Amino acid sequence: xxxxxRLTNVTKSFGPFTAVDDLTLTVPQGAFFALLGASGxxxxxxxxxxxxxxxxxAGQVTLGGTxxxxxxxxxxxxxxxxxxxxxxxxxxxxxxxxFGLRRKGVKNVAPQVEQMLSLVQLDDFGGRRPHQLSGGxxxxxxxxxxxxxxxxxxxxxxxxxxxxxxxxxQMQIELKRIQTEVGITFVHVTHDQEEAMTMADxxxxxxxxxxxxxxxxxxxxxxxxTPFVANFLGQSNLLAxxxxxxxxxxxxxxxxxxxxxxxxxxxSRATGDKIYLGVRPEKLHLxxxxxxxxSGFQHLTGTVTxxxxxxxxxQYLVRTAWDxxxxxxxxxxxxxxxxxxxxxxxxxxxxxHAFLLDRLDGAGDATHALVEERA
Amino acid sequence: MSxxxxxxxxxxxxxxxxxxxxxxxxxxxLLLPAGLWLLLFFALPLVxxxxxxxxxxxxxxxxxxxxxxxxxxxPEALDAYKWHFLRSLGYAAVATAxxxxxxxxxxxxxxxxxxxxxxxxxxxVIAPFFTSFLIRTLAWKTILSDNGxxxxxxxxxxxxxxxxxLLATPTAxxxxxxxxxxxxxxxxxxxxxxxxxxxxxxAAGDLYAGxxxxxxxxxxxxxxxxxxxxxxxxxxxxTGDYINAELLGTPREYMIGNVIDSAFLVRLDYxxxxxxxxxxxxxxxxxxxxxxxxxxxxxIL
Amino acid sequence: MRRHWVxxxxxxxxxxxxxxxxxxxxxxxxxxxxxLSYDFHRxxxxxxxxxxxxxxxxxxxGRSIEIALLATLIATxxxxxxxxxxxxxxxxxxxxxxxxxxxxxxxxxxxxxxxxLALFVAGxxxxxxxxxxxAHVMFCVSFVVVTVxxxxxxxxxxxxxxAMDLYAGEWQTFYRITLPLVAPGxxxxxxxxxxxxxDDFIITNFNSGTTVTFPMYVWGxxxxxxxxQVNVIGTAMFLIAVLIVVAGEIINRRRAA
Numbered sequence: 001x002x003x004x005x006r007l008t009n010v011t012k013s014f015g016p017f018t019a020v021d022d023l024t025l026t027v028p029q030g031a032f033f034a035l036l037g038a039s040g041x042x043x044x045x046x047x048x049x050x051x052x053x054x055x056x057x058a059g060q061v062t063l064g065g066t067x068x069x070x071x072x073x074x075x076x077x078x079x080x081x082x083x084x085x086x087x088x089x090x091x092x093x094x095x096x097x098x099f100g101l102r103r104k105g106v107k108n109v110a111p112q113v114e115q116m117l118s119l120v121q122l123d124d125f126g127g128r129r130p131h132q133l134s135g136g137x138x139x140x141x142x143x144x145x146x147x148x149x150x151x152x153x154x155x156x157x158x159x160x161x162x163x164x165x166x167x168x169x170q171m172q173i174e175l176k177r178i179q180t181e182v183g184i185t186f187v188h189v190t191h192d193q194e195e196a197m198t199m200a201d202x203x204x205x206x207x208x209x210x211x212x213x214x215x216x217x218x219x220x221x222x223x224x225x226t227p228f229v230a231n232f233l234g235q236s237n238l239l240a241x242x243x244x245x246x247x248x249x250x251x252x253x254x255x256x257x258x259x260x261x262x263x264x265x266x267x268s269r270a271t272g273d274k275i276y277l278g279v280r281p282e283k284l285h286l287x288x289x290x291x292x293x294x295s296g297f298q299h300l301t302g303t304v305t306x307x308x309x310x311x312x313x314x315q316y317l318v319r320t321a322w323d324x325x326x327x328x329x330x331x332x333x334x335x336x337x338x339x340x341x342x343x344x345x346x347x348x349x350x351x352x353h354a355f356l357l358d359r360l361d362g363a364g365d366a367t368h369a370l371v372e373e374r375a
Numbered sequence: 376m377s378x379x380x381x382x383x384x385x386x387x388x389x390x391x392x393x394x395x396x397x398x399x400x401x402x403x404x405l406l407l408p409a410g411l412w413l414l415l416f417f418a419l420p421l422v423x424x425x426x427x428x429x430x431x432x433x434x435x436x437x438x439x440x441x442x443x444x445x446x447x448x449x450p451e452a453l454d455a456y457k458w459h460f461l462r463s464l465g466y467a468a469v470a471t472a473x474x475x476x477x478x479x480x481x482x483x484x485x486x487x488x489x490x491x492x493x494x495x496x497x498x499x500v501i502a503p504f505f506t507s508f509l510i511r512t513l514a515w516k517t518i519l520s521d522n523g524x525x526x527x528x529x530x531x532x533x534x535x536x537x538x539x540x541l542l543a544t545p546t547a548x549x550x551x552x553x554x555x556x557x558x559x560x561x562x563x564x565x566x567x568x569x570x571x572x573x574x575x576x577x578a579a580g581d582l583y584a585g586x587x588x589x590x591x592x593x594x595x596x597x598x599x600x601x602x603x604x605x606x607x608x609x610x611x612x613x614t615g616d617y618i619n620a621e622l623l624g625t626p627r628e629y630m631i632g633n634v635i636d637s638a639f640l641v642r643l644d645y646x647x648x649x650x651x652x653x654x655x656x657x658x659x660x661x662x663x664x665x666x667x668x669x670x671x672x673x674x675i676l
Numbered sequence: 677m678r679r680h681w682v683x684x685x686x687x688x689x690x691x692x693x694x695x696x697x698x699x700x701x702x703x704x705x706x707x708x709x710x711x712l713s714y715d716f717h718r719x720x721x722x723x724x725x726x727x728x729x730x731x732x733x734x735x736x737x738g739r740s741i742e743i744a745l746l747a748t749l750i751a752t753x754x755x756x757x758x759x760x761x762x763x764x765x766x767x768x769x770x771x772x773x774x775x776x777x778x779x780x781x782x783x784x785x786x787x788x789x790x791x792x793l794a795l796f797v798a799g800x801x802x803x804x805x806x807x808x809x810x811a812h813v814m815f816c817v818s819f820v821v822v823t824v825x826x827x828x829x830x831x832x833x834x835x836x837x838x839a840m841d842l843y844a845g846e847w848q849t850f851y852r853i854t855l856p857l858v859a860p861g862x863x864x865x866x867x868x869x870x871x872x873x874x875d876d877f878i879i880t881n882f883n884s885g886t887t888v889t890f891p892m893y894v895w896g897x898x899x900x901x902x903x904x905q906v907n908v909i910g911t912a913m914f915l916i917a918v919l920i921v922v923a924g925e926i927i928n929r930r931r932a933a
Binding site: 399401402403405406408409410412413414416417418419420421423424426427436477478480481482483484485487488489494496498499500502503504505506507508509510511513514515517518554557558607608611612614615616617618622631632635636639640645648649652653655656659660663 | 682683685686687689690692693694695696697699700703753754755757758760761762764765766767773776777779780781782783784785786787788790791792793794795797798810811813814817818821871874875877878881882890891894895898902906907909910911913914916917918921925
Binding site: 051052053072073074078079080082083084086087088089090099100103104145146149 | 832834835837838839840841842843844845848853856857
């Protein structure tokens, strides 16, 4: 489409450090696109290159087919909502919001500013100074200040990072509403996977300057492309398979820790001999004996070592015969009772919920979520 | 208030600015005027001072000086005025120590005990210094004078002999130095104490440290940048000062500054005056570098 | 208990700082019994009614103000430019520049004054008004650089990025965002320069020739007996400075409100 934002083979190095490594990416016009990754993964650098605040070391950035790689920030139809907002402390809210219009030479800014402030529900705040507003209000001013210019692309750099949890959830819904209303392309940088999943229609998971996986949130979650994604976006039980894959009809079978498991061929991303068998914790079911395993399900046995009640579910750790602790989330739907630590259990799953990934040589089982860093 | 900025500026670690793309000549253009001014009127004069110190000592301003590389000017000057040098360093060291003892509680009180009066007290530290240095020192001459109420009171209390005096004693000179350079101690101390997180003191208390050990183990180490900046900003001008010795002392209390002043402006013995001045600079720089190195706060430079 | 101990000590030290100011203020209302007497003899308003009584004193004050204004203007402009270079750019020679800034602050005034005199004498420059201005600019520049640089270091670079993002070019960004936000630092630096220059005696004494500034006048008068009007000027300077600080604070509060 004509308004697509496209990055082609973009690299950014700071001295010996490569922040963004040969990145190619297309953001369709009107999309709500999230760049998700831990701090230092290159997501903010990518955003700054789109804004014009960093110049790529190599590669090209185009917007609607026009090359904008070397344009100065003020020459681009792109606006940014900065982390911690960067509101001008010496200007009133009205003047902050009007700043872009005035620079573009718009004479009568008052009606537009008024309209914008009411869009973000700050109608009576125009005369105040930024420091007199709460964090959530400042965030909305930053949004209004960018949106009033009707950019082709709006960049959001961790815009909700400084807000407390409740306000953050509220603002997520608000942002989503505004995006739908104005129809502008949003590129949203965040380290919060839940934020990325609830808001964006396309998520790109970044790690070490590269995109690990790109797709709709559900697609990425249900069928992650790499072990990193499997454990950065939520949590996965990844079991190290040995001895390669064997194909039988539409299924692949692998051996892990002495047992054979099968997975539908369509659920495999494995290309070599070193393989991970992955299952999400909530796709695992706990039953008391092998006789209770539903037909077609696969299973293994273990001992409950820990249970944490978290409301909607109970999270169990189940130690297997080979000493790996699996995570199992059992919904508190009132059907099953709770299991005490020490109970012998059988863990069962539907092969259609499992997936196969390439495993690095020497890597063992991985069953823990990567710890998120707070920016 | 701006001296606080000096403390903050010298005391805090300098962040490397981000690389700016293009126009590599711009920083040099911005530097040029001030840099040139300092090179011409600060660095070059020091070179000239070095040269003057090696002139033929038998010359005079009227007959002109010949450059004879007379390194002998140095031992000669040092020999003649070593006591003035030692007196300067001694007075300055004692004055600096007293400034630290007086300035620390004041800076701490402003930073952590003053509440909403913080700015008022800070202005209070600086305000007296808007009255001219000389006028203030002359006021001390009045306060310390032999028939003034202070001396009278001290005599009555037998803290001072019946004919004991304050004016024209080393005590008066040192007190003058303390008075005049105290703000240079207080402001950097304030700048670093203000950054001290009160919760650290609570944490120390929680971990069984009493007030005294909390001070020695937490407060003082964390305020070291301020202590170093403050002692330097006090010690350096105090060493070179001669106003206090001139107005509050007698020739027996004269410091090296008095000698340099009179050698340059009264005796017109330029080679010796320059040698003394150069020696003073060398001694001060030596003390500063050794001190900064030993206190491990090199970023202050 | 400790709370009060620290506060009481601090206030006592503050009182010590103000003691001579009280004396100066009191003596400004004094009618001395003789020229060389510094004792309080009799209350009078004459000194305040007739501050320019002693010949030459007001000339010296005027000259000091002239010199201080000139030195402040030059030092503030030069120092601000240099502060921008140091705070905003990476370039070869940064360390050398920082040293050049630091050295004048670490050099005793008597050394700076005498070395400049040595240069002027060697160069055959006649001493006077302009040599004093040159010297004052020299020692003020460092203080301006340090003060403005500290302000620039505290400035969030994202504010300038935000302005550029909002269609302000480099120049517009500078005068609409950077300059207004750094202005308090520049004003503080200028006030500091003015007071340093106005009050300087040692360096001036070496480089003034026959030009008499206010501190030089006081120094000379100290040998012959100080006219009480000197205390009027001292008190007035104190009051003016405090007024400026208070006015600045009020403006700040207004802006914040």
